[in-house]
Amino acid sequence: MKEFETIKQRFLESLSACKSDAEIADLKAEYLGKTGVLTALMQQMKDLPADEKPKHGAAVNAIKVFIEDEIIRFKEKKYQERLTEKLASEKLDITLPGNQQTPGVRHLLNQIVEEIEDLFVGLGYQVKEGPEIETDENNFEKLNLPADHPARDMQDSFYIDPHTLLRTHTSPVQVRTMIEKGGLEPVKIICPGKVYRRDDDDATHSHQFMQIEGLVVDQNTSMADLKGTLLKMAQAMFGEDRTIRLRPSYFPFTEPSVEVDVSCYQCEGKGCSLCKQTGYIEILGAGMVHPNVLKMSGYDPDKYQGFAFGIGVERIAMLRHGIEDIRHFYTNDHRFLKQFKR
Amino acid sequence: MNLSFQWLKEYLNITASPQEIGVLLTKHAQEVAEVRPLFKASFLALAQVLSVEPIEGSKNKKCTVNVNGQQKTIVCGASNVAKDQTVIVALPGATLPGGKKIEVTQLAGISSEGMICSLSELGINPKFIQEEGIHVVQGPFNAEALEDMIIELDLTPNRMDLLSVLGCAYEVGALTHQKVKLPLISVTESATKNPYEIKIETDDCHAYYGRLIENITVKESPEWLKVRLMAAGIRPINNIVDITNYVMIDLGQPLHAFDHDQLTSNIIRIRNANAKEKFTTLDQQVRTLTEKDIVITDDHYPVALGGVMGGLDSEVTPDTVNVFLESALFEPKVISKTSRRLDLRSESSMRFERGVSPDRVLLALNKAAQLMAELGSGTVAKGVAEAVKKPAPPRQIEITLAKINQTLGVPLSALDIETIFDRLELPFKVQNERYQVAVPPRRIDLEIAQDLIEEIGRLVGYDHLPSHLPSTVSEGQLSPVQKKRRQVKTHLEGLGFSEVITYSLNQEKKDLPFIKTSKPVSILRPLNEANQTLKQSLVPGLLDVISYHQARQIEDVMIYEWSKSYQTDGESERLGLAMMGRVNEPSWNLTKAVDFYQIKGMVEHVLSLYGVEASYHPLDLKGYHPHQSALVVVSGKTVGQMGHVHPLVLRDYDLENVFVAELDVATLALVEKTSPAYHPVSKMPFVKRDVAFTVPLTMPASDLVDGIHQAQIDALQNVEIIDVYQGSPLKENEKSITLRVYLSKEGHTFKTEEIDQRIKSLTDALITSLKITQRL
Numbered sequence A: 001m002k003e004f005e006t007i008k009q010r011f012l013e014s015l016s017a018c019k020s021d022a023e024i025a026d027l028k029a030e031y032l033g034k035t036g037v038l039t040a041l042m043q044q045m046k047d048l049p050a051d052e053k054p055k056h057g058a059a060v061n062a063i064k065v066f067i068e069d070e071i072i073r074f075k076e077k078k079y080q081e082r083l084t085e086k087l088a089s090e091k092l093d094i095t096l097p098g099n100q101q102t103p104g105v106r107h108l109l110n111q112i113v114e115e116i117e118d119l120f121v122g123l124g125y126q127v128k129e130g131p132e133i134e135t136d137e138n139n140f141e142k143l144n145l146p147a148d149h150p151a152r153d154m155q156d157s158f159y160i161d162p163h164t165l166l167r168t169h170t171s172p173v174q175v176r177t178m179i180e181k182g183g184l185e186p187v188k189i190i191c192p193g194k195v196y197r198r199d200d201d202d203a204t205h206s207h208q209f210m211q212i213e214g215l216v217v218d219q220n221t222s223m224a225d226l227k228g229t230l231l232k233m234a235q236a237m238f239g240e241d242r243t244i245r246l247r248p249s250y251f252p253f254t255e256p257s258v259e260v261d262v263s264c265y266q267c268e269g270k271g272c273s274l275c276k277q278t279g280y281i282e283i284l285g286a287g288m289v290h291p292n293v294l295k296m297s298g299y300d301p302d303k304y305q306g307f308a309f310g311i312g313v314e315r316i317a318m319l320r321h322g323i324e325d326i327r328h329f330y331t332n333d334h335r336f337l338k339q340f341k342r
Numbered sequence B: 001m002n003l004s005f006q007w008l009k010e011y012l013n014i015t016a017s018p019q020e021i022g023v024l025l026t027k028h029a030q031e032v033a034e035v036r037p038l039f040k041a042s043f044l045a046l047a048q049v050l051s052v053e054p055i056e057g058s059k060n061k062k063c064t065v066n067v068n069g070q071q072k073t074i075v076c077g078a079s080n081v082a083k084d085q086t087v088i089v090a091l092p093g094a095t096l097p098g099g100k101k102i103e104v105t106q107l108a109g110i111s112s113e114g115m116i117c118s119l120s121e122l123g124i125n126p127k128f129i130q131e132e133g134i135h136v137v138q139g140p141f142n143a144e145a146l147e148d149m150i151i152e153l154d155l156t157p158n159r160m161d162l163l164s165v166l167g168c169a170y171e172v173g174a175l176t177h178q179k180v181k182l183p184l185i186s187v188t189e190s191a192t193k194n195p196y197e198i199k200i201e202t203d204d205c206h207a208y209y210g211r212l213i214e215n216i217t218v219k220e221s222p223e224w225l226k227v228r229l230m231a232a233g234i235r236p237i238n239n240i241v242d243i244t245n246y247v248m249i250d251l252g253q254p255l256h257a258f259d260h261d262q263l264t265s266n267i268i269r270i271r272n273a274n275a276k277e278k279f280t281t282l283d284q285q286v287r288t289l290t291e292k293d294i295v296i297t298d299d300h301y302p303v304a305l306g307g308v309m310g311g312l313d314s315e316v317t318p319d320t321v322n323v324f325l326e327s328a329l330f331e332p333k334v335i336s337k338t339s340r341r342l343d344l345r346s347e348s349s350m351r352f353e354r355g356v357s358p359d360r361v362l363l364a365l366n367k368a369a370q371l372m373a374e375l376g377s378g379t380v381a382k383g384v385a386e387a388v389k390k391p392a393p394p395r396q397i398e399i400t401l402a403k404i405n406q407t408l409g410v411p412l413s414a415l416d417i418e419t420i421f422d423r424l425e426l427p428f429k430v431q432n433e434r435y436q437v438a439v440p441p442r443r444i445d446l447e448i449a450q451d452l453i454e455e456i457g458r459l460v461g462y463d464h465l466p467s468h469l470p471s472t473v474s475e476g477q478l479s480p481v482q483k484k485r486r487q488v489k490t491h492l493e494g495l496g497f498s499e500v501i502t503y504s505l506n507q508e509k510k511d512l513p514f515i516k517t518s519k520p521v522s523i524l525r526p527l528n529e530a531n532q533t534l535k536q537s538l539v540p541g542l543l544d545v546i547s548y549h550q551a552r553q554i555e556d557v558m559i560y561e562w563s564k565s566y567q568t569d570g571e572s573e574r575l576g577l578a579m580m581g582r583v584n585e586p587s588w589n590l591t592k593a594v595d596f597y598q599i600k601g602m603v604e605h606v607l608s609l610y611g612v613e614a615s616y617h618p619l620d621l622k623g624y625h626p627h628q629s630a631l632v633v634v635s636g637k638t639v640g641q642m643g644h645v646h647p648l649v650l651r652d653y654d655l656e657n658v659f660v661a662e663l664d665v666a667t668l669a670l671v672e673k674t675s676p677a678y679h680p681v682s683k684m685p686f687v688k689r690d691v692a693f694t695v696p697l698t699m700p701a702s703d704l705v706d707g708i709h710q711a712q713i714d715a716l717q718n719v720e721i722i723d724v725y726q727g728s729p730l731k732e733n734e735k736s737i738t739l740r741v742y743l744s745k746e747g748h749t750f751k752t753e754e755i756d757q758r759i760k761s762l763t764d765a766l767i768t769s770l771k772i773t774q775r776l
């Protein structure tokens, strides 16, 4: 069967010389076509003795399979060679920047609001909102601040008419919620939002700022509950290792009232310039809801008691990030805002 | 309140340091802002000047002084240094305020062993200093006072009881477990009878006491008194005025001294002022009074504005010889109103408006009268002229042990409570763990049971409370509106927008181009012109932010604000978007300038988050480009507007090509949405065909889309606008619009003829209804 080997050999040589799919097709026809080499071989069969015919036929068929396989293999090889060349020609400078749509950022103040909302939602609180244009009654009177109360001096406000003003805190939302509940069921809410005070803007004062207040009213809500809640918030805001300190203070709507300090995260309480050498930083005001406030919003102070707290969002942001001027929050410089990516 | 530590020690035996007392006060009472020395220097001593010799060729003098029995030589440049003076010297080793160090130095060949000091060199506020040159100590003075410390308390409005040294002594006594030592005050009276008669004719004065002090000499106060006043932050003036201030700081009771000889009668009548009554206060201002003010009259003329300020005519002067001294109790609210209206806030008015202790009114009068006689070399006339309304009985507050523990959340014993009441010197009765506390007059801030709980809580110390979470069980979650707000914000940030927060107050005129009807909410007393009304549109605030960036060469800006807008008929939540420059970050191979369709795409994105689709209609608002703006309408309701900001408006902001949208998200959240029913995903292939039409330039593309839908073609699934073309070979007033039509029908495979037939009826319908031509 030396002749068969020679055919194979000759075919492989021709195949490797092929430059295009058309040449391969021609070569294929030359061997496998009706007048091709293999047809001629098959025709030789009729001259062979009967016992050799099957062997001859099988051998011719084997060459046919061989040629078909070789063509497929050769085509694949050529395809891959061309592809490699093409890919090489498509070489890009991978250091050039991508065509991205840079995501924008949530305003830092709202990031902090959402963080605190999430913390309290996890603790079973509802997030309540309310109008910014409020009645004097909801903003002051129902919070135990009658018209001639000296503490009203502490929060000079933007009045719209003698009975209406821009709310000076989000406490009126607490009043509204308590009235809504009709004095009959527990309250557990936080109230975030914009508030306004008649202050000239400077590095530490802003006539508009954001506040989050919290309120829990139930039959046994105690000051120890308040302390635990504030500790949790302080740790969420300033780190797991923080402790808090409650100091006596005064707010007309709470009694007892406290000012709350967090242990200084910069010096770990040893004393530094941030904490004015005291080891503590004041972060919020809180207290047990004044019985007059409960009464005016429909809760019987002999049956219900509760705590409330209020925190300034700007203050938290400034402390946490070392921001030196409250006006940055309202200037909205991209170069400022984009530093606080989540 | 600036509390002198040495003054405090007159009432208590304190072993703790001022700093330790400061920490205790902060923890248990009121915040201490600072504990600082009165004289900001160490190594100070009193010295007697033995001799003063001139030094040739110098204005300096060689002084020999006696410091605690030792003779020292000090070179001094002050012109007022003189033999026999008592002076304050800083000895070698001292550091003065500002860092100046005192050492033995050689001056003109003389060894100078210290420095004779002026008050300003010792860090005393210049407003307290009347003299020039070195300070000469007048009269008896204890050198210990050079080391006095000031505890500066930040007082909250309820703790008026701490506006006196005695009040602070009660507090510090409670914190250090001590009882206050009350000094005995006895007045040595002369034979002359006090001629005064007091008549109270107003409800706003509750008690009035007066004494006559005769034959006094008005002069400079002795050193100890001046130093006490400086410690308290009050400027020394003369012995009479200084004594009234001294007693006020000591006991908390403001006093007023009149020149007896300037009063036209011996009847003191206290009444409300007449409307428009004129009165010249001692600051030489003519005041117009109202019926709400209290005046003290000498039966003919007003001589003082009760509790607020004395009159010019009856003021104590250096020539005064006889003094009528007043100590009274006025209605706090009245004093508050008068002092505020006339802008006359003083140490006195502050104490009156917060409420003084009724049991110290007479005490203060006697203490001051006795001091005036002593320091002014005069005599006190016999008797006190007085008119006193029946004082209210002591307030009784009831509280149970159970309520205390339930509120504080800590188990205290009956003994704990009783010990605390004793420490605070609050008299009480107890029965079955129910306490009845009789509130002493000095603590009129204690009104209700919760006030007592605070006293107990702070004395126990809040550090000793346990920490736990409320036991109230409740469901915590954001409302659907709050969740949607967060979702939309997150999407907008993904699209490249950053959130901004701008001020709610601005000027109505900035809103006008962007609103249909102006109904501004105005502030009664705005801080300035730019903050007069609440914003009615979010667009001006966004333009301000964009303008800020443009001015700083930041030209690609995409921002949003989620805020309320406010009008007289209410406030509602809005979303504002603004875009300028390129959509994506500056890129080397791809830039797309913002245009109308970009902002419209953003609006469509937001609307899709609310599950709604809008129709867009021409917008008639001055602030927008007349042909690149749209009113956004959903289910027949206007939910916003969007478009290219009008160049004339942008000119005011120094801007060009800014695109904005303002959506009424409050209304969007309320739009009724039917949740779509489930349809199995079709297994049938789509057939896509593109058809182009030549249409007039002004024809909206939506007419073609609407026309196709109206033609009700069988198996039509969707129509898209895939190309809009203007230019050759079309005429100038024409454009070409290419639509892509999707056909599909469940269980049916289309033959080519069936498709052709449907496309033909579709094109025929459009050609007929819109009078346009197909473009082949």
Ligand SMILES: [Zn+2]
Pocket: A264, A265, A266, A267, A268, A269, A270, A271, A272, A273, A274, A275, A276, A277, A279, A280
């Ligand atoms: Zn620190």
